[in-house]
Amino acid sequence: MDFTALRSDFSGEILTPQSAGYEAARKIWNGMIDRRPAAIARCTGPEDVAAAVRFAADRDIYPAIRGGGHNVAGLAMVEDGLVIDLSPMKSIAVDAAKLTATAQTGLTWGEFDPATQAHGLATTGGLVSTTGIAGLTLGGGIGWLMGRCGLVCDNTLAYEIVIASGERIRASADEHPDLFWALKGGGGNFGVVTSITYRLHPLISMIAGLILHPLDRAREVLSFYRDFVQSGLPDELIVYAAAMSTPDGMPVIAMLPAWSGSDLAAGERAIAPLRNFGAPIADLVTVMPYVALQQMIDGGVPHGLRSYWKSGFVRELPDAAIDTFVDFAQQRTSRHSIAILEHMHGAATRVAPEATAFSMRSEGLDLVLIGLWSDPAEDARHTAWTRSFFAAMNPWSMGAVYVNALDDDEASRVPQAYGRNYTRLSGIKGRYDSENRFRRNHNIAPVKQAMA
Numbered sequence: 001m002d003f004t005a006l007r008s009d010f011s012g013e014i015l016t017p018q019s020a021g022y023e024a025a026r027k028i029w030n031g032m033i034d035r036r037p038a039a040i041a042r043c044t045g046p047e048d049v050a051a052a053v054r055f056a057a058d059r060d061i062y063p064a065i066r067g068g069g070h071n072v073a074g075l076a077m078v079e080d081g082l083v084i085d086l087s088p089m090k091s092i093a094v095d096a097a098k099l100t101a102t103a104q105t106g107l108t109w110g111e112f113d114p115a116t117q118a119h120g121l122a123t124t125g126g127l128v129s130t131t132g133i134a135g136l137t138l139g140g141g142i143g144w145l146m147g148r149c150g151l152v153c154d155n156t157l158a159y160e161i162v163i164a165s166g167e168r169i170r171a172s173a174d175e176h177p178d179l180f181w182a183l184k185g186g187g188g189n190f191g192v193v194t195s196i197t198y199r200l201h202p203l204i205s206m207i208a209g210l211i212l213h214p215l216d217r218a219r220e221v222l223s224f225y226r227d228f229v230q231s232g233l234p235d236e237l238i239v240y241a242a243a244m245s246t247p248d249g250m251p252v253i254a255m256l257p258a259w260s261g262s263d264l265a266a267g268e269r270a271i272a273p274l275r276n277f278g279a280p281i282a283d284l285v286t287v288m289p290y291v292a293l294q295q296m297i298d299g300g301v302p303h304g305l306r307s308y309w310k311s312g313f314v315r316e317l318p319d320a321a322i323d324t325f326v327d328f329a330q331q332r333t334s335r336h337s338i339a340i341l342e343h344m345h346g347a348a349t350r351v352a353p354e355a356t357a358f359s360m361r362s363e364g365l366d367l368v369l370i371g372l373w374s375d376p377a378e379d380a381r382h383t384a385w386t387r388s389f390f391a392a393m394n395p396w397s398m399g400a401v402y403v404n405a406l407d408d409d410e411a412s413r414v415p416q417a418y419g420r421n422y423t424r425l426s427g428i429k430g431r432y433d434s435e436n437r438f439r440r441n442h443n444i445a446p447v448k449q450a451m452a
């Protein structure tokens with residue numbers, strides 16, 4: 001492919017396999033992804049993005065979009081094609097008076113959060129600091145603050161986006177409201193988003209941390225966890241559970257509470273039952289800055305390990321489901337692998353399913369099975385563990401999935417991520433991208449219509 005025409009219109013670097021920096025730029029979080037794009041266009045601003053999209057449209061090629069490079073399916077990279085790489089675009093403007101932040105889409109949460117925390121403000125982000133704000137926000141965004149503040153997409157006020165024609169438009173409640181709705185969970189289907197304006201909330205300290213029990217106590221711990229989260233938690237308290245290993249390799253079952261309310265004494269009281277349960281081998285719960293919480297589990301999910309995921313929402317966790325979860329957790333084939341239960345409640349569940357593209361709005365548990373390992377020779381073994389664990393949990397499935405947790409072999413599950421919203425999304429996709437230019441994603445099939 002000849003990129004001369006793009007170079008004349010583009011301020012950033014265009015990396016080809018001969019360029020210094022190409023190897024580093026094609027590496028993403030999942031070490032299993034080994035794609036060699038023909039070019040990686042490292043955008044410096046929306047003008048570069050528009051040039052790259054026009055170039056792709058003129059040559060009828062289907063670019064991949066790279067934000068933070070964390071998507072497990074490797075959507076950010078494409079073999080022998082064009083990658084529109086947003087990662088150099090990292091400006092952020094916080095308006096503390098208006099409680100908003102407008103952020104370019106090359107930022108990670110580890111870069112976004114300190115900028116808002118400098119003003120004692122935050123918005124819902126993910127569980128770790130290394131994910132990109134873009135892909136995570138566009139899929140909906142599940143995180144520590146969702147009980148109090150809603151999902152990430154519930155806090156978006158506007159998107160600047162380059163659509164398939166190369167035109168730059170703004171989507172908000174007043175401008176292209178259909179697109180605004182679709183961007184609240186519809187992923188990278190509608191164009192290349194160059195900046196997002198978020199609503200911010202006052203937040204300084206959290207009470208959070210891990211409470212670790214030996215994995216052989218997992219049945220009792222998970223029964224307690226289930227009853228605790230179903231007892232009607234305050235919005236400010238989120239509690240996850242995870243079967244994982246300590247850094248020195250000991251298998252544990254962890255409860256991870258996070259209190260985001262301003263009344264820390266109330267938080268201590270709310271978390272106390274978790275801390276008082278059983279005989280934990282470690283109780284690491286403490287008052288910490290939100291930025292520290294965001295980095296707390298980064299070390300457990302390092303860049304470059306090989307990874308395969310299965311995920312889906314479960315409504316409840318009867319004893320038989322706990323038994324199944326524990327059996328598979330005990331048979332983990334890699335000490336790096338993690339099985340997580342993410343309790344969703346509060347503000348995130350008070351939004352109507354049809355109010356945003358992200359449709360899973362009932363209280364429930366997101367089961368996220370993360371196979372993680374380092375040796376390519378072991379791919380089949382760890383992938384099989386992840387798949388068989390997920391299949392065994394199927395009896396308790398709600399039939400819904402978070403789009404950002406889908407892996408590369410799960411195109412058929414995309415409609416499950418949107419439920420009844422899928423038809424409307426297909427129509428909007430048809431209006432803004434009838435040729436399906438943006439198809440290197442968890443794709444929503446366009447239904448062709450005239451653009452509004």
Ligand SMILES: Cc1cc2nc3c(=O)[nH]c(=O)nc-3n(C[C@H](O)[C@H](O)[C@H](O)COP(=O)(O)OP(=O)(O)OC[C@H]3O[C@@H](n4cnc5c(N)ncnc54)[C@H](O)[C@@H]3O)c2cc1C
Pocket residue numbers: 028029064065066067068069070071072074075076086105125126127128131132133134135136137138139140141142143187188189191192193194301404405440441442
């Ligand atoms: C270790 C780890 C922890 C995670 N934790 C959470 C969590 O707590 N909560 C949560 O909700 N999710 C979480 N995720 C999932 C995460 O939301 C997805 O992996 C998401 O795709 C990451 O965004 P990214 O920008 O880093 O992805 P990338 O791989 O860069 O992009 C993935 C896709 O997103 C779309 N996209 C990205 N940027 C743009 C853009 N600017 N315009 C249009 N489309 C774009 C494109 O389709 C692209 O192919 C986690 C993932 C990992 C690996």
